[in-house]
Amino acid sequence: MKFALASSPFGRKMFKTPDLMRLVILCLLPGIFVQWYVFGWGNLIQIIIAGLFAVITEAVIVAIRKRPVLPTIRDNSALLTGVLLGISLPPYTPWWITAIGIVFAILVAKHLYGGLGQNLFNPAMVAYVLLLISFPVHMTSWAPPEALMQHSVTLADAWSMITTGFSIDGYSLHQIKIAVDGTTMATPLDTLKTDLGHGLTASESMTKPIFGTFAGYGTEWVSFAFLVGGLVLLKQKAIGWQIPVSFIGGLFLFALIGYLGDPDASASPLLHLFSGATMFAAFFILTDPVTASTTVRGRIIFGLLIALLTYVIRTWGGYPDAVAFAVILANMCVPLIDYYTQPVVYGSKKA
Amino acid sequence: MSQLDDVSNDAQPSDNTKLAQTGLISSESKEIILQGLWKNNPGLVQLLGLCPLLAVSSTVINALGLAIATTAVLVLSNWIVSLVRNHVPKEIRIPIFVMIIASLVTCIELLMHAYTYDLYLSLGIFIPLIVTNCAIIGRAEAYASKNTPTLAALDGLMMGLGFSFVLLTLGAVREVLGSGTLFYGAQALFGNLFGDITVHVFTTESTFLFAVLPPGAFVVMGFLIAVKNIMDKKA
Known part of the structure; x- marks a missing residue:
C-alpha cells in the first residue's frame, strides 16, 4: 500500500x-x-x-x-x-x-x-x-x-x-x-462623475439610459455573472474568502458612508459594487496567489486597502475606474502587510 | 541624495606603473577616459544625477541641451576646484565647492537665457538644478580636490561625456518610442543653423505617453543598465 x-x-x-x-x-x-x-x-x-x-x-x-x-x-x-x-x-x-x-x-x-x-x-x-x-x-x-x-x-x-x-x-x-439618442456614452461610473461635475444630482443622472435597474445598464449583469463565477471559485476552494469578502464589504461600507453623508452627490453602494471592475477584480484579480497577501489577517487588510483606494480614486480621482491603480498600490504594500501579520507560532507566546 | 557615497567605489587613478606611457596619452589619462566613458559611467554605474537624467530626457534635443550644460559645468568646476585645492581649508571644502559650482551654473543659465531661449524655457528648473547634480560635486570631492588641474579637467570632460552619452541614448529611445521622431525641436538649440532636422521614424496618431512620462524613463534606464551589464559580462 x-x-x-x-x-x-x-x-x-x-x-x-x-x-x-x-x-x-x-x-x-x-x-x-x-x-x-x-x-x-x-x-x-x-x-x-x-x-x-x-x-x-x-x-x-x-x-x-x-x-x-x-x-x-x-x-x-x-x-x-x-x-x-x-x-x-x-x-x-x-x-x-x-x-x-x-x-x-x-x-x-x-x-x-x-x-x-x-x-x-x-x-x-x-x-x-x-x-x-x-x-x-x-x-x-x-x-x-x-x-x-x-x-x-x-x-x-x-x-x-x-x-x-x-x-x-x-x-x-x-x-x-x-x-x-445621439449622445456619446461613457461608462456608468464616468457618466455619474461627469454629471455630478455638471451640477446634476445622482438620482437625476441615474435616469439616463446607460443606467439599468440598480447599476449600469448591462454592466450590472456582467458584474453579476462574474460574481457567480467567483462564487464557484470560492466553492471549489481555489481562492480564500478573505480577500473578496473584505474588498466587497469594505467598498460597500465606504460607499455607504459617502452615500449617507451626501446621497445627491455620491454613487450608491450598489452602483459601486456592480459597475466597473469591482466583481471581476474581487474574485479574479485580487486573489492572484502570487501578488496578494499570504496571511489570513493580511488578506483582510489587503482587501480593505484596495477597497479604500478604489473608493477614493473613483470619487475624487481623474480616471473613470480605479481598481487597477488600487491593486498595484496595494501590491506594493504586500511585503509590509505580510511582515506585520505573521501568525504567532503556537507556544511562543503566553495566552 | 548622497553625493559622497560614491567616493568609496570610485576608482582612483592609480599609479598604473604597469601601463607604460604610450604615445601622446599617458596611462593615467587613458584610465580617466575609460573610467568616465564606460567603467565608472556617472549615469550607468554610479547612478548619479538621476533626477535631471530621467526628467529631461524626453527628447534628444532637450537631452543634448542639458548634456552640453552639464558637461561644461563639470569641466570648469573640476578645473577650478583643482586650481584652488591647496588653498581650501579641509573643514569647509564642501561649501566652497558648492559655491564654485553654483556660480558656474548661474553663468550657464544666463548664457542659455540669452542665446537659446526656447531651450531655456523647455528645460526650465533643471538648468539651475544642475547645481544639485551629484555627479558634479562627487567629482569635485572625489577627484578634482586631489589631482592636478589638467587631469581634473580631463576627468570632468570624460565624466561629462559619459553622462551625456547616457542622456542622449535615453532621449533618443524615449523620443522614438514616445512620438516616433528624432531631433524634434532642434531650432531651440541651434537656432536656424540647420533648420528643421526632425527625423520621422514612424508616424502615428497617438503618442505612446508612457515613454514620454517619468515611469518610461525609469524602465528605459533599467534596460540600458542591463545592456551595459550584459556587455561587461561578455567582455
Whole structure:
C-alpha cells in the first residue's frame, strides 16, 4: 500500500498550477458570456488577441532564459493573464494597443521580476495601467451596450474595428460609440462623475439610459455573472474568502458612508459594487496567489486597502475606474502587510 | 541624495606603473577616459544625477541641451576646484565647492537665457538644478580636490561625456518610442543653423505617453543598465 506524502498546506484539494489556472479561466466563462451578450464581439476578440500574444511572448522569453518552454506554456498562467487583460480592455481597442500591453505584462511585469511566483505586481493590471496612462483616448473609448447603439456591430465589424479602426461600413469608433439618442456614452461610473461635475444630482443622472435597474445598464449583469463565477471559485476552494469578502464589504461600507453623508452627490453602494471592475477584480484579480497577501489577517487588510483606494480614486480621482491603480498600490504594500501579520507560532507566546 | 557615497567605489587613478606611457596619452589619462566613458559611467554605474537624467530626457534635443550644460559645468568646476585645492581649508571644502559650482551654473543659465531661449524655457528648473547634480560635486570631492588641474579637467570632460552619452541614448529611445521622431525641436538649440532636422521614424496618431512620462524613463534606464551589464559580462 502506498501512502502519498505531501508537504503543507494540507488542503483537501491540492491544485497544481495548470489545473488552478484552468479552473480560474473556466469560472471566468459566465462573465465573458454575458459580456459578449451585452457588448458584442469586441472583448471576445480582445481575449483571443491578448491570449495569443501572451503565450507567444511567454514562449519567446522562456526560450531566451533557457528554461523548458512547453511546461511553462502548459501552466496556463500566461494565457490567464491574457484573458484577464482581454476582459478589462474597452471592446474596440486597436489590436496593437492590446499587443503592447500584454507584451509589457509578460516581459516586464512578470519575467523581469523572475517569472511566475516572483512577480511583485499583478501583470494584467500593470498592462492595464500602462495602457491607460499611455493611450488615454483609446482606453476610455467604451462602447455602449449593443441594445443602446445606433449602429449594430457584427462580428466582421468588430474584427475590422480592432484591426483597422473602422467598421465594415466605414464608421469610426467615435461614430460607433454614438447611442440611440445621439449622445456619446461613457461608462456608468464616468457618466455619474461627469454629471455630478455638471451640477446634476445622482438620482437625476441615474435616469439616463446607460443606467439599468440598480447599476449600469448591462454592466450590472456582467458584474453579476462574474460574481457567480467567483462564487464557484470560492466553492471549489481555489481562492480564500478573505480577500473578496473584505474588498466587497469594505467598498460597500465606504460607499455607504459617502452615500449617507451626501446621497445627491455620491454613487450608491450598489452602483459601486456592480459597475466597473469591482466583481471581476474581487474574485479574479485580487486573489492572484502570487501578488496578494499570504496571511489570513493580511488578506483582510489587503482587501480593505484596495477597497479604500478604489473608493477614493473613483470619487475624487481623474480616471473613470480605479481598481487597477488600487491593486498595484496595494501590491506594493504586500511585503509590509505580510511582515506585520505573521501568525504567532503556537507556544511562543503566553495566552 | 548622497553625493559622497560614491567616493568609496570610485576608482582612483592609480599609479598604473604597469601601463607604460604610450604615445601622446599617458596611462593615467587613458584610465580617466575609460573610467568616465564606460567603467565608472556617472549615469550607468554610479547612478548619479538621476533626477535631471530621467526628467529631461524626453527628447534628444532637450537631452543634448542639458548634456552640453552639464558637461561644461563639470569641466570648469573640476578645473577650478583643482586650481584652488591647496588653498581650501579641509573643514569647509564642501561649501566652497558648492559655491564654485553654483556660480558656474548661474553663468550657464544666463548664457542659455540669452542665446537659446526656447531651450531655456523647455528645460526650465533643471538648468539651475544642475547645481544639485551629484555627479558634479562627487567629482569635485572625489577627484578634482586631489589631482592636478589638467587631469581634473580631463576627468570632468570624460565624466561629462559619459553622462551625456547616457542622456542622449535615453532621449533618443524615449523620443522614438514616445512620438516616433528624432531631433524634434532642434531650432531651440541651434537656432536656424540647420533648420528643421526632425527625423520621422514612424508616424502615428497617438503618442505612446508612457515613454514620454517619468515611469518610461525609469524602465528605459533599467534596460540600458542591463545592456551595459550584459556587455561587461561578455567582455
